[in-house]
Structure formats: structure tokens, C-alpha cells
Amino acid sequence: MNKFQFIHTPIAGLYLIEQKIFNDKRGYFMETYNYKAFKKAGLDMVFVQDNQSKSKKGVLRGLHFQKKHPQGKLVRVIKGEIFDVVVDLRKDSNTYGNWYGCILNDENKRQLYVPESFAHGFLVLSSEVELIYKCSSFYHPEDECGIIWNDPDINIAWPLDAVDTVILSDKDQHWSSFKAYNRRNDYL
Numbered sequence: 167m168n169k170f171q172f173i174h175t176p177i178a179g180l181y182l183i184e185q186k187i188f189n190d191k192r193g194y195f196m197e198t199y200n201y202k203a204f205k206k207a208g209l210d211m212v213f214v215q216d217n218q219s220k221s222k223k224g225v226l227r228g229l230h231f232q233k234k235h236p237q238g239k240l241v242r243v244i245k246g247e248i249f250d251v252v253v254d255l256r257k258d259s260n261t262y263g264n265w266y267g268c269i270l271n272d273e274n275k276r277q278l279y280v281p282e283s284f285a286h287g288f289l290v291l292s293s294e295v296e297l298i299y300k301c302s303s304f305y306h307p308e309d310e311c312g313i314i315w316n317d318p319d320i321n322i323a324w325p326l327d328a329v330d331t332v333i334l335s336d337k338d339q340h341w342s343s344f345k346a347y348n349r350r351n352d353y354l
């Protein structure tokens with residue numbers, strides 16, 4: 167029995183994942199991750215750290231990435247709803263600089279499998295959200311980088327009509343542009 171459905175996206179290596187849900191009179195059960203099943207589908211990242219965060223409506227976290235220690239991620243929402251976004255920062259990718267966004271919520275129970283070298287961010291659409299995500303490398307605060315959420319060149323179509331205001335951390339208000347990131351990268 168295939169308990170996972172791996173759904174291709176327009177970006178190579180980036181997958182939406184749906185799980186078989188075993189409903190019964192008590193409620194439901196589902197496997198949310200299974201290394202063997204994922205590896206069989208060619209998704210062989212090994213995860214070393216799990217994160218969980220809670221945010222209220224309108225919070226936008228991102229666009230974050232680690233440069234020297236890139237983190238692949240497996241993102242899911244256990245309460246509420248987000249518009250989840252990733253940006254392809256793989257230098258050799260033909261979708262470099264492209265973004266992909268999707269709705270993850272506790273109804274569709276979908277997950278987003280994000281390869282390493284992507285920026286990640288999300289906008290909270292429900293009154294509050296709790297999300298969990300697995301990471302393929304450890305947190306390195308000294309290596310944390312970001313791109314400003316409303317960068318005009320990436321041009322993410324955030325569903326801003328769904329929120330009254332966008333709430334950002336101080337840090338997330340001051341990331342540089344994608345152009346500045348590329349200029350810096352040219353010298354590396």
C-alpha cells in the first residue's frame with residue numbers, strides 16, 4: 167500500500183506530499199514521514215532537526231536560508247493555515263530565482279518537501295497557526311541569511327487580501343534584496 171503521494175511541482179526536486187489517512191470511529195491515524203517510502207520515491211534527505219512554531223494571523227516569517235549549511239525541509243501545518251513559499255537558490259538550477267507557493271493547512275494535511283538551497287517563508291492566513299518542519303541540517307545562527315519578503319524581482323504573489331496587516335520580526339524587515347544577494351554571490 168502506498169501511504170504517500172508525491173506530487174510534482176514546476177520546480178525540480180520540490181514536492182507536495184499527501185498521506186493516506188486511516189479514519190475510524192476514534193479519529194484518524196497517518197504516517198507523516200517514512201524514510202524508506204520517501205527514499206523509494208527518490209526523496210532521500212536525512213533529517214536531523216525538527217522545529218515547531220506558532221504564529222498569529224498576518225505573521226510572515228521569511229524568506230530565510232542557511233548558506234554554508236543549507237537546510238532541506240519537510241513542512242506541515244498541525245493547526246490553522248499558511249501560504250507557504252520557497253525560492254529556488256540552487257545556482258545551477260534552471261528555475262533559479264523562481265518561487266513556488268501553496269496552501270498548507272490542518273484540513274488538507276499536505277506537506278511540502280523542500281530540497282536544500284531554497285529560501286523558505288510563510289504567511290499566516292488563519293487566526294493562528296502551529297507548524298512543524300523537519301530540517302536536513304542543524305541550525306547555524308551565524309549562517310542565517312535572508313531575502314526581503316516582498317522583493318520586486320522574485321515578485322511573490324502573497325495573498326495579502328487575506329490578512330489585515332503583515333507582521334514581521336525586526337530581522338525580517340531588514341533583509342537585503344535578491345539583486346544584492348546575487349551581487350554578493352558573484353564575488354564568492
Ligand SMILES: Cc1cn([C@H]2C[C@H](O)[C@@H](COP(=O)(O)OP(=O)(O)O[C@H]3O[C@H](C)C(=O)[C@H](O)[C@H]3O)O2)c(=O)[nH]c1=O
Nearest residue numbers: 217219227228230231239286287288304305306335337
Ligand atoms: C530557526 C531556529 C531558531 N532558533 C531560535 C533563535 C531565536 O531566538 C528564536 C526565533 O528564531 P527566528 O526568529 O529565526 O525564527 P523564525 O523566524 O521562525 O525562523 C525560521 O523561519 C523560517 C520560515 C524557516 O524556514 C527557518 O527554519 C527559520 O529561519 O528561535 C533556534 O534555537 N533554532 C532554530 O533552528
